[in-house]
Structures are given as C-alpha cells and as structure tokens.
Amino acid sequence: QVQLVESGGGSVQAGGSLRLSCAASGYSARSNCMGWFRQAPGEAREAVAAIYPGGISPVYVDSVKGRFTISQDNAKNTVYLQMNSLKSDDTAMYYCAAGGAVPSSRCRGAGYWGQGTQVTVTS
Numbered sequence: 001q002v003q004l005v006e007s008g009g010g011s012v013q014a015g016g017s018l019r020l021s022c023a024a025s026g027y028s029a030r031s032n033c034m035g036w037f038r039q040a041p042g043e044a045r046e047a048v049a050a051i052y053p054g055g056i057s058p059v060y061v062d063s064v065k066g067r068f069t070i071s072q073d074n075a076k077n078t079v080y081l082q083m084n085s086l087k088s089d090d091t092a093m094y095y096c097a098a099g100g101a102v103p104s105s106r107c108r109g110a111g112y113w114g115q116g117t118q119v120t121v122t123s
Helices: none
Strands: 003-007 010-013 018-025 034-039 046-051 068-073 078-083 092-099 111-113 117-122
Touching (some): 018 092, 034 078, 046 068
Antiparallel strands (some): 034 092, 068 078, 092 117
C-alpha cells in the first residue's frame, strides 16, 4: 500500500521559511517522479515543483523559482520542499504527488497523492 505523508506546514510571516516533508512508504521515491502541488481556496490545484529519477534537473513553476527548492533523501525515502522568502500568495494547501500524478511525459504509471499540509503566510 502506497502512502505519502506530508508534514512541516504551518503559519509563518512573510519573508520567512518553511520546509515541507513527504515521507513515502510502499513506494520508491528515488525511482519515480515526485512533486509538490498547492491549492488555494477557490483556485485550481497548481504544480509547484517536481523531481525526476536519473539525475534530471528539477522543475519549478515560475512564481517560486529562486525561492523554493525540491530535494530528496534516498535513505529516508522522503522528498522535501524548502520554501524561502515566503509571500502571502504562497498560502495554500500543499500536496505531495508521485508517479503518474506528476505532470510530465516522463512520469508514468499510477499516480499517488498525500493528504496535504496547510501553509499560511501572514503579512
């Protein structure tokens, strides 16, 4: 059974930082596409960052480039999203995604989602 469990969300002032974690079980994060999405109230879910197997460079949505970094710890089977210089526009529920849920032609097979972790940025 595949499980993706997010943690690390919370409330932070604008300009602050948070690190989100996505712990995978029953699934190899290092061998598959992994990504982060977010969804603000009343908005569509948006792909934020993705990391791919085989050393391919991660990708980011333009609005977070230079501020967010996706990485993974293979020993812990965990993917992270380091978020710096947070803005009020970053306020959303953040979801971890894996496999076919990551929007790329190189990401195939079944898709998986975590339950989300809330990030609130206050000004």
